[in-house]
Amino acid sequence: MTDVVTPPTSPVSRERSKEIKRRSVISAARQARVLSRAELTELTGLSPATLTPLVRDLIAEGYLIERGPGASRAGRPRAILEFNPRAELVAAVALEPARISCEIADSDGAVIAHRTVRRTGDIVDLICTAVPELAGTGLPALRGVAIAAPGVSTGGAVRLAPSVGLVEARPVGESVQRRLGVPVVVDNDVNLMAAGEHAAGAGVDVADLLLLHVADGIGAGLVLDGQVRRGSGGAAGEVGFLPLDRADRGHDGVGPFEARWSESAVAERVVALAPGRRPAAPVRALVELAAADERAAAYLADLLDAWARLIVSCACVIDPGRVLLSGAAADLDDAAVARLQALVSAAAPSPTEVRRAVLGDRAVLYGAISYALSAAASGLSALLPAP
Structure with a gap:
């Protein structure tokens, strides 16, 4: 044998x-x-x-x-x-045009430290200084960092983010990971907003949703089957680049749809209708102006029609079931949201609920904390967006 x-x-x-x-x-x-x-x-x-x-x-x-x-x-x-949730800490960093916001959270997602820093000098240097300083004596417990950028992120490299000076691809994630020595995930800020609303906001009870964020640009975050979807090149949701006619092309990182229907475009029209300083909340100002001004009412109708066409276009392809209005779009009053819902319901191929997002500015950091916790839990060493 x-x-x-x-x-x-x-x-x-x-x-x-x-x-x-x-x-x-x-x-x-x-x-x-x-x-x-x-x-x-x-x-x-x-x-x-x-x-x-x-x-x-x-x-x-x-x-x-x-x-x-x-x-x-x-x-x-x-x-x-x-x-003990304090045994593992994560950092969430949001890149903004004039500053970065940084938070340290424990493994429960509870924020234990927060700081905003004016954006001067190199972004990587700024992040790699701000995170350790904010973590303080808890730095040895830091397990992951998530960075939200207002642009396209692929493998930790950020591009098409002109508001923070990152038009060409730059390996921000790799650089931060090398210097801090912990897993780093980088993603588009709107994707993180969608992740945040799905984890703790208006999308917590559904597996599929589309978050439409209107600011100086227009972007969408997509969650399907409980997972944020980014596309092969990380550009899924760049709906601001939707062409309005054959001649439309994006210029300097600005898409044709967002050039006409973003918060900045609304602000310009509001100032033209009611000369003065740019309002702090242009969409809210437009809604108020429309109550007494026929021209403003007509423009508001055009705006709702444009946003509805955008939502229906997305619904035809991905059927999200629920659409969350974020940023300036969330400033619509109840009547305007109801009108937008009616326009979408009349044209969408399947039931599509439209409602406001609820986390506001906190959505990005909620999403970033969720990403960083996932990175820490799985021990990621690669610069991949967390599920």
Whole structure:
């Protein structure tokens, strides 16, 4: 009889197996918050012999806190473990025309520090200075960074973001990752808004949605089957480049649709109708002006018709089911939203609900925190957008 020789287990496989088990313990503890070792065994399916050294290591690392004994069903006290969300911190960074906003959050997504910094000098230098300073003594617990950019992001490189000085592709994510030594994910700011609304806002109860964000430009964030979709080149949702006629071409990173129907375009028309300073909220000002001015009312009707055509065009291709109005579009009053809904319902091939986004400026950072937590949880070392 020939003996069967079992090949030795690869050290790499052993380390990978240990990490998987470690992550399962962290995940179970995060979900339960407070539990006993016996309950942890039940949740993970790991034997007490396997679990004991993992728990010991996680206590030493700060993931688990050992509390006093609690009562058990048998009446005997059990040592209680409590999950510590501060053991893993993430940073969310939003690039804006005149500043960057940075937040540090724990693994629950709770923000523990926030700062805005005027955008001067090199963006990478600014991020790599602001994040460690904001993290402070918690820097060793930093597990990931998510960066929101108002442009197209592919593999961590940002382009078509003229408002922050990034028209040609620049590997912002790779540069920040190399200097900070943690996983970095980079994505379009509107994608992050959609992720934020899906995680904690007006899209939390659906798996499919389109977020239409109107600002100086117009962009869309798409969530299908619970996942943000970006397209092969990272440019999915660049609806501001929708051509209005054959001669239309994008110029200097500005698309023809957004050149005519963005917040900036609305502001110009409002100033023309009611001379004075540019209003802080042009769409809201237009709605108010339309109540008493026929020309403003006619322009508002044209604006709603244009936005409706854009929404219907998207619905014909992706059938999102729900459309969230973000940025200046969220400044429409209830009557205008109802008119927009009616226009969409009359032309869309399937039921498409239109409602306002609810997180406002916080949507980007909610999405960025979600991305960074996903990067930390999966231990990403590549510059891929998190699911």
